[in-house]
Amino acid sequence: MTLLVALLGSTFFLSNAMKAEYSKKIKYTPDIVVTDTKAMRETSINREVVSNILAINGVSGALPRVYGSYYFTNADRIFTIVGVDEFETYADKNLNELLKSKSFEANSMLVSKELKELLKKSYYKDYFNFIRADGSLKKVTISDSFESEDTFHSKYMIVMSEQLAREIFSYTAYEATDIAVSVANRDEIGFIANKITTQLPNANVQLKEDLIVEYESLYNFKSGFFLTIFIISFFTYFIIIYDKMSGLSSEEKREVGVLKAIGWRVSDILNAKLYEGLLISLSAYILGIVLAFIYVYVLNAPLLKGIFLKNTELLQDYSLVFSVDYETLSLLFFLSVPLYIAATIIPSWRVATLEADEVMR
Amino acid sequence: MIEFRDVEKHYDNNVIALDKINFTLKEGEVVVLKGVSGSGKSSILSLIAGLSKPTSGEVIVDKKHISKLADHFACTYRRENIGFVFQKYNLIPTLSVKDNILLPLVPVNLKRSELESRLSEQLTLFNIEEKKDTLVKNLSGGEQQRVAIARANINAPKIILADEPTANLDEKLSLEFIEMIKKMKSQKRTIVIATHDPLFFNLDFVDRVLNIENGKLL
Amino acid sequence: MLLNPEILTLYILNILFVLFSSIAFIMSLKIVRKWDANATTKLQYSLEKQSYLTATIIKYIFYIKLPLFLFFIFTLDKISFVLPGAMCGAGVVNASEYATPLLFLKIINLYLFAYWITLDKEDMQDESQPYLKQKFQLFLLFYFLFVVEIILETLMFLNIDITSVVDCCGAIFSTNDDTYLSLVLSMPHSLLLTLFYGNFILMYIVSKLTQAKLFSFLNLTFIFIALISLVAFFGTYIYELPSHHCPFCLLQQDYSYVGYLLYGVLFVGTFEGLVIGFIPFKEDELQKRERVSLVFSFVYVLVVTAYPLSYFIKNGVWL
Numbered sequence: 001m002t003l004l005v006a007l008l009g010s011t012f013f014l015s016n017a018m019k020a021e022y023s024k025k026i027k028y029t030p031d032i033v034v035t036d037t038k039a040m041r042e043t044s045i046n047r048e049v050v051s052n053i054l055a056i057n058g059v060s061g062a063l064p065r066v067y068g069s070y071y072f073t074n075a076d077r078i079f080t081i082v083g084v085d086e087f088e089t090y091a092d093k094n095l096n097e098l099l100k101s102k103s104f105e106a107n108s109m110l111v112s113k114e115l116k117e118l119l120k121k122s123y124y125k126d127y128f129n130f131i132r133a134d135g136s137l138k139k140v141t142i143s144d145s146f147e148s149e150d151t152f153h154s155k156y157m158i159v160m161s162e163q164l165a166r167e168i169f170s171y172t173a174y175e176a177t178d179i180a181v182s183v184a185n186r187d188e189i190g191f192i193a194n195k196i197t198t199q200l201p202n203a204n205v206q207l208k209e210d211l212i213v214e215y216e217s218l219y220n221f222k223s224g225f226f227l228t229i230f231i232i233s234f235f236t237y238f239i240i241i242y243d244k245m246s247g248l249s250s251e252e253k254r255e256v257g258v259l260k261a262i263g264w265r266v267s268d269i270l271n272a273k274l275y276e277g278l279l280i281s282l283s284a285y286i287l288g289i290v291l292a293f294i295y296v297y298v299l300n301a302p303l304l305k306g307i308f309l310k311n312t313e314l315l316q317d318y319s320l321v322f323s324v325d326y327e328t329l330s331l332l333f334f335l336s337v338p339l340y341i342a343a344t345i346i347p348s349w350r351v352a353t354l355e356a357d358e359v360m361r
Numbered sequence: 362m363i364e365f366r367d368v369e370k371h372y373d374n375n376v377i378a379l380d381k382i383n384f385t386l387k388e389g390e391v392v393v394l395k396g397v398s399g400s401g402k403s404s405i406l407s408l409i410a411g412l413s414k415p416t417s418g419e420v421i422v423d424k425k426h427i428s429k430l431a432d433h434f435a436c437t438y439r440r441e442n443i444g445f446v447f448q449k450y451n452l453i454p455t456l457s458v459k460d461n462i463l464l465p466l467v468p469v470n471l472k473r474s475e476l477e478s479r480l481s482e483q484l485t486l487f488n489i490e491e492k493k494d495t496l497v498k499n500l501s502g503g504e505q506q507r508v509a510i511a512r513a514n515i516n517a518p519k520i521i522l523a524d525e526p527t528a529n530l531d532e533k534l535s536l537e538f539i540e541m542i543k544k545m546k547s548q549k550r551t552i553v554i555a556t557h558d559p560l561f562f563n564l565d566f567v568d569r570v571l572n573i574e575n576g577k578l579l
Numbered sequence: 580m581l582l583n584p585e586i587l588t589l590y591i592l593n594i595l596f597v598l599f600s601s602i603a604f605i606m607s608l609k610i611v612r613k614w615d616a617n618a619t620t621k622l623q624y625s626l627e628k629q630s631y632l633t634a635t636i637i638k639y640i641f642y643i644k645l646p647l648f649l650f651f652i653f654t655l656d657k658i659s660f661v662l663p664g665a666m667c668g669a670g671v672v673n674a675s676e677y678a679t680p681l682l683f684l685k686i687i688n689l690y691l692f693a694y695w696i697t698l699d700k701e702d703m704q705d706e707s708q709p710y711l712k713q714k715f716q717l718f719l720l721f722y723f724l725f726v727v728e729i730i731l732e733t734l735m736f737l738n739i740d741i742t743s744v745v746d747c748c749g750a751i752f753s754t755n756d757d758t759y760l761s762l763v764l765s766m767p768h769s770l771l772l773t774l775f776y777g778n779f780i781l782m783y784i785v786s787k788l789t790q791a792k793l794f795s796f797l798n799l800t801f802i803f804i805a806l807i808s809l810v811a812f813f814g815t816y817i818y819e820l821p822s823h824h825c826p827f828c829l830l831q832q833d834y835s836y837v838g839y840l841l842y843g844v845l846f847v848g849t850f851e852g853l854v855i856g857f858i859p860f861k862e863d864e865l866q867k868r869e870r871v872s873l874v875f876s877f878v879y880v881l882v883v884t885a886y887p888l889s890y891f892i893k894n895g896v897w898l
Contacts, residue, residue, distance in 0.1 A: 258451045259464070261412060262512065263440025265433050266631050267703070268468035274635070330650055334588050338643045342595050345635060353628040429617065432627055434706045 030063075030180035031189050034196055035204045042204070044175040049200060053181060056195050060184040063088060064176035066165045070130065070158075074122050079115065079156045083165025090180075098146055098159060108143035109160035116145045118156060133170040140164065256354050266352045273348035274341065281340035285333060362388040362551055363409055363520070368418035370404050370576075378404040380576040382418070386553070388519075391546055391566055394555040396573035402555035405573070406522045409553065410443045411435035423519065440465060444513030444550075446523040450505050452512070454498035458489060461497055462511045469516075483511040487541060503534045510541055514548075521545055523554045527561075535560055542566075585654040586736050592647060593729045596640055603636040604722045607715040614712060630711075634699050637718065640725075641692040648685060649839060651732075652830055662745055668827035674745040677735040684728045691721050693850050694857065701858055710858075764811045764824055775808040779880050782852070786869045794869060795856020798849045801876065805845055809883065816886040841882060848875030 034053070036045035045064070053062040066083035086103075090096055102110055109128075111119070119128055119142070130138045140160065166173070181196070183189050193205045259269060363386040370379040378401045386392055394402040407413045408420050411427045412435075420428040427438055452461050462483055463476060471479075484490045487507040497505060506526070513521060523542075527535040535558065543566055546552060554561060562570060572579040606629040614626055655668035662674055672678040695717060702710040782797045806826070815821050817834055829838030852872035855865060891897060 254451075255453060258453065260436065261410070261439075261445055261447070261451065262465040263436055263443070263516070264465075264468055265436035265440075266628070267433065268436075270631060270635060271468075330646075330653070331585060331588055334592060334643075334647065334650060338592060339595070341639065342599065345599070345639060346632070349628075349632045349635060353631065430706060431616065431708065432624075433703065 031183045031186075031208050032181040032193055032196070033178050033206045034181060034200070035178040035206070036200070037202050037204050044171060045178055045203070047174050047176045047179075050179060052199055053179065053196060056192055056199075058183055058185060058188045058192050059181060061180075061182040063090070063180045063182075064178075065090075065180055066162045066169070066171065066175075066177050068165075068169055068177055070168070072122075075118055077118065077156055079158055081158045081160065081165055081168065083162035084159055085162045102144055102146065105141075105143060106161075107139075107164065108141040109158050109164065110144050110146055111142055111159075112157040113145045115156040115158065116142065130168045132168060138168055140168075252351060253354055256351055260354075269352035270348055273344065273352065277341050277344040277348070278337070281337045284340075285336050288336070289329065289332065362386055362390075362423060363553075364419075364421040365405075365408075366419045366421065368408065368415045368420060370401070370408065370413070371416045378576055379408075379415075382576075382578055384571065384578060386551060386569075388551055389546075389549050390568040391542070391552045392554070393561045393564075393567050393570045394553060394573055395557065395562065395570050396555075397557055400573045401576040402573050403524055404576075406445075406524055406553065406555050409520065410445055410522055411439045440469070440516060442519045444516065444518035444521045446509050446513045446521070446526055448525040448528055450509040452497045452505060452508055455496065457494050457496055458500070458508050459484070459493040461508055462515055465512065465516050479515055483515050486514070486544065487511045502529060503537065506530065506534065506538060507541070510538075510545075514545060519551060521550045521552045523552070523556075525556055525558075526554065527556065527558045532560075539564065583657070585650070585657060589647075589651065589654065589732070589736070592643070593732065596643075597726065597729055599636045600640060600722055600725055603633040604719065606630075606633045607718045607722070610715045611712060611719065614715075616708065616711075630715075633715070633718070637692065637699075638696055641689075641696055644689060644692065648689065651685070652827070656827070656831065658739070662739070668830070669825045670745045671739070672827075674743070675735045675739055677731045677738070681728065681731040681735055684724065684731065688721070688725055688728055689846065690850060690853070691724065694854055695721060697854050698858060701860070766807075766811065768812055771804075771808050771812055775804050776880070778804050779876060782876065783873060786873060789865070789869075791859075791865060792856045794872075795853050798852030798856075798872065798876075801852070802845070802849045805849075805879065805883075809841070813883045813886060816890050819890065837882070841879060844875050844879045844882075848872050848877075848879060851875070 034045065034049075036043050047064045050062045050064055053059055068081055070079045070081055071077075072079060084090070084099060086099060090099075098110070119125070124142075127139055127141045130140060132138055146159070160168075165171075166175070181192075183192055189207055193207055196203065196205050256269060365382045365384050368379055368382040369377070371377050382401075382405070394405060396402045404413070408415055408428070409422065411420075411430065415428050418428070419426055422438075422442065425438065427435060430438060453464070456464075459480055463480060466476060466479070480493075481490075484493055487510055489504060489507050489511065492500065492504060497508060500508065513523075521542075526538055530538065539560070542552060542554070546566060561567065610626050610630055610633070613622060615623055652668060655671045659668055659671050662670055672682065695714060698710050698714050698717070702708050702714060778797060778801050782794060782801065785794045785797060810824050810826050814824055814826065814829065817829060817837065818825075826838075828834065829841065830836060831838075849872070851868045855868055855872075860868065887897070
């Protein structure tokens with residue numbers, strides 16, 4: 001039972017930690033992100049709508065962004081390319097710092113340290129050749145590398161000038177990946193989002209808040225998935241316990257007979273057995289939690305993390321945020337202790353109500 | 362003190378263990394139930410202890426109709442009034458001497474000090490002080506017997522019942538047992554011993570000898 | 580449909596409870612019909628054994644129900660973040676038509692189960708087992724109430740619509756609409772406080788006179804008055820906001836979870852007081868329970884009074 005609790009505990013701790021991380025990160029996403037769709041599929045957006053958006057009352061800023069992913073065949077990896085304009089301030093604090101500290105020469109890019117290592121392995125030390133949409137190559141110098149923070153974004157990250165990013169993605173001068181909109185008054189976000197939709201009926205307007213909720217439900221779902229596994233395994237366990245306790249050994253029968261003969265009532269025997277069950281399940285619970293703790297926070301949850309983060313390449317070596325709350329603890333409690341005791345009720349009762357007669361013979 | 366009125370006891374397979382038994386025992390008496398195995402003496406003890414109920418008739422102890430008590434209350438009665446020494450002792454081998462002796466008092470929730478004092482009283486009375494932490498399975502036959510008696514005595518019962526207590530003992534230990542019975546008699550207990558050991562038939566402190574044969578009192 | 584680990588847990592435990600309480604129900608039925616204390620038949624012996632199981636099951640359910648109720652409230656709170664407009668459990672309650680009756684039923688069931696356990700304990704003290712048939716008959720009734728509670732709970736969680744907007748407690752408990760609630764909330768404070776403290780003092784006096792039924796009745800009224808005064812008056816001092824009347828927000832961390840203390844103490848105090856009117860206890864048992872009831876109720880009164888007082892001391896004015 002300890003293992004089960006530990007397993008479930010780790011799941012919850014992990015998802016909680018990730019949620020905490022995520023909510024930290026989420027501060028750096030813009031209030032509203034506007035993307036365009038064509039035939040309900042995501043496509044690039046026209047930069048010029050920025051002026052229309054800025055015209056809406058309450059919008060404090062609208063920034064077209066160019067970024068995307070690039071698939072590197074040789075290493076079977078996907079890179080994230082973020083195009084930046086040196087003079088802009090971005091919602092992402094880390095990005096801003098990067099802009100301040102490094103400079104961008106023409107035709108060069110900054111790569112994350114991990115990416116630099118990866119490219120080296122593919123014999124790209126000082127530059128890299130991107131393959132464009134039309135098949136032509138674009139050679140870009142690797143000017144510097146940076147520390148990638150503990151982010152959910154790919155650790156294979158490239159920062160380059162927006163212009164350059166455009167070239168690589170084969171964007172025209174008018175295209176942008178999306179538009180990051182900041183709103184001065186939080187309460188107006190929904191209202192403004194509606195206005196944008198009216199302006200651009202095809203656009204997909206995503207609010208930061210919705211993202212949070214969506215992510216929450218995603219994690220709830222995933223935890224739910226684990227929960228189902230847990231239930232099934234517990235059910236099996238239930239049956240095993242029940243079976244074990246129902247198999248009354250002659251030793252046990254004798255003991256109960258003796259107890260009854262010296263004056264123990266059925267309720268006394270029952271209580272003793274139930275206390276025993278309580279103690280066992282409680283200690284298993286505590287032990288399980290401690291184990292889960294160690295697994296997640298000390299060992300960094302090796303296997304489980306992979307299941308939670310969809311692509312294995314996104315595995316980070318970051319230490320998880322310490323986030324333990326009463327809810328999770330009580331959740332685990334209610335899932336383990338009452339169930340264990342329930343499994344022992346009927347068997348304990350059977351034992352306690354044995355006849356004491358045999359003892360006499 | 363103990364009264365049997367027209368008590369009959371039948372078992373499942375139509376075995377008649379007791380057939381219209383009638384007797385009365387006075388408080389403080391030491392009574393020997395004499396009879397061979399299967400004569401019904403164990404059933405009588407079981408009925409006095411409230412461990413089983415008569416098929417018909419009544420068992421009255423200290424003015425209480427214990428044959429009519431629900432199991433729950435029969436156990437309480439037994440705990441408060443009866444000390445039983447079994448033929449096979451029925452100690453719990455994996456527990457220590459002191460744990461075995463204290464066992465009957467566990468559900469009673471006495472204060473720790475009370476438990477301690479009672480325990481030491483019994484340990485001294487029956488001479489097993491030094492072995493109090495030893496596991497019962499590591500004791501000799503004689504020592505186990507003493508533990509069994511101490512356990513029976515610890516709740517200061519009014520009635521002590523012993524079922525073939527000397528069946529597995531040599532003469533020396535049997536005599537020791539008789540001494541312990543004397544000690545308990547001096548504590549004013551009513552003592553009923555079921556046995557076919559002739560050692561008991563001519564003791565001076567035995568008040569009565571009842572003969573049981575085929576479930577009938579002779 | 581809303582599904583998260585907490586709700587799932589509640590479902591699992593509910594299924595467990597239904598299973599076990601149904602076993603208890605079947606046994607209770609048999610006992611009520613066939614129990615004969617004087618019989619020495621096999622049937623009677625097996626009924627006796629079953630009575631132990633039933634009692635154990637009921638105790639088990641109760642002792643888990645208590646913390647589970649808190650967990651339930653916790654869950655409501657957690658869901659509130661997903662429902663647009665809700666900022667605490669009150670919003671969730673508003674989102675479902677089943678929620679309010681469910682809440683009432685849950686509380687009533689807590690009292691009922693606690694009553695059963697007390698009755699059982701008393702019954703087992705006496706060799707004649709005076710309450711035996713009664714307690715199992717009662718359970719037959721309680722079982723139905725319990726099952727209804729679980730059905731309501733399941734329905735509630737199944738039907739919460741996360742897309743519709745709900746009111747938060749500010750709107751539900753406002754004094755402006757013309758609902759019964761707002762009528763109650765706009766009662767003059769002097770009247771409210773008189774009733775509240777008056778009730779408590781009466782309880783104290785009556786306990787000295789050892790009038791069990793009257794004491795019990797006063798505890799019943801105390802439940803209502805305490806809750807109303809909490810929501811209408813004392814709560815506002817805990818929140819330090821004259822318009823904040825929500826009974827749920829008390830349970831949140833921001834207010835040091837004081838809600839749990841208050842409700843817990845109130846439950847114990849009023850239960851001990853109530854039960855006296857229903858079971859004829861022996862004299863010393865009666866005294867003991869009366870004392871316990873008074874002590875707990877007193878703690879409640881104390882804690883709840885502390886808030887407005889400390890506010891006044893800090894700020895020199897009332898809200």
